[in-house]
Amino acid sequence: DAGITQSPRYKITETGRQVTLMCHQTWSHSYMFWYRQDLGHGLRLIYYSAAADITDKGEVPDGYVVSRSKTENFPLTLESATRSQTSVYFCASSEYPDSPLHFGNGTRLTVT
């Protein structure tokens, strides 16, 4: 089925570990986004990508790394996880920069 898939759905990791969250979309949308959602802050943009091999920082990029070698995949890596990165992470895609966003169902990450 067409859509946007995030994996894993839940992840528990320890402080200092590297962890990668995966995002795959089947629409061939040019734009992909990573948001984190925390109580009281809503959705905050971490990184986005306009096309393969093009990425840009969002509002809260520190501590995160992204890559986009293929249009359909946009993995998010926490190089050395911290407790403050405990959150729900959402990946989204859109056809154009101001088009409606299509979201995955999120990854709930807990850093202990």
Place this chain on the structure above:
Amino acid sequence: TQLLEQSPQFLSIQEGENLTVYCNSSSVFSSLQWYRQEPGEGPVLLVTVVTGGEVKKLKRLTFQFGDARKDSSLHITAAQPGDTGLYLCAGDNNDMRFGAGTRLTVKP
């Protein structure tokens, strides 16, 4: 500081009541979107407003974009328990920024 301020943060009402939630900013947006999010899922688009003063209706939901394209409102008529969820506004400001949301609970 949020670019988009949503109010109220929480709202609990009885089935059949009307309600309005607000999305305000000091910035001008080329477009503004409203999403609804249910627990354990990602947000889903309800509507996009583009023109200042624009009003869009989606069944019992009425969306309005302010004349200056800095604010928006969502009015729900005769709310139902199925309307329960987190309502998020998002504005296009070079990238898509979200408000913190209004968590609506409609009690039967």
